[in-house]
Amino acid sequence: MPDQKSKAVLNDIGTEELAHLEMVGTIVHQLTDGASIEEIEKAGLGAYYTDHGVDVYPQSAAGTPWTAAYIACKGDPIANLQEDLAAEQKARATYEKLIDLCRDDPDVLDPLKFLREREVVHFQRFGEALRGVQDKLAEKKFYMNNMNCNNNSNYNMMNSNMNNDCGCN
Numbered sequence: 001m002p003d004q005k006s007k008a009v010l011n012d013i014g015t016e017e018l019a020h021l022e023m024v025g026t027i028v029h030q031l032t033d034g035a036s037i038e039e040i041e042k043a044g045l046g047a048y049y050t051d052h053g054v055d056v057y058p059q060s061a062a063g064t065p066w067t068a069a070y071i072a073c074k075g076d077p078i079a080n081l082q083e084d085l086a087a088e089q090k091a092r093a094t095y096e097k098l099i100d101l102c103r104d105d106p107d108v109l110d111p112l113k114f115l116r117e118r119e120v121v122h123f124q125r126f127g128e129a130l131r132g133v134q135d136k137l138a139e140k141k142f143y144m145n146n147m148n149c150n151n152n153s154n155y156n157m158m159n160s161n162m163n164n165d166c167g168c169n
Helices: 004-032 037-042 046-052 077-101 106-138 154-158
Strands: none
Touching: 004 077, 004 106, 037 046, 077 106
16 A cells, blocks of 8 residues: 555454454354254255354355455455455355345344445445545655755765765765
């Protein structure tokens, strides 16, 4: 990122996203804690249980394990922030679908609503960072010559290692 503000936004949101993983993992753990094998099978989690027991293992609803390949980065701050914006909208949409599935359980519903709202806030913050980065990259670069330098003579320029009190070369 070309400026400190956008770096701080990325740091803040990244830190919070790790907390989101912990919250979702906690919800899953609480929902499966103490479940019998019959309940697990009835819920369609038999294959998951076979591979992971009741441990929390990050994977998609279809069973595809999470991988760092899901992180889209291009080495371009504008492209990366656009990817971040898209990821936040996808996360929001996922939470909305989970909310639809859990509408009768307030102990699950309330944290999911909170997480959905945080994704909306993250989207807004990424948008602000994108605008700031675009403005920063659009700035004209100015190069100034220090006219107050005492070393303007050819002699002093050639001997800049000696008596250079102004700090310019």
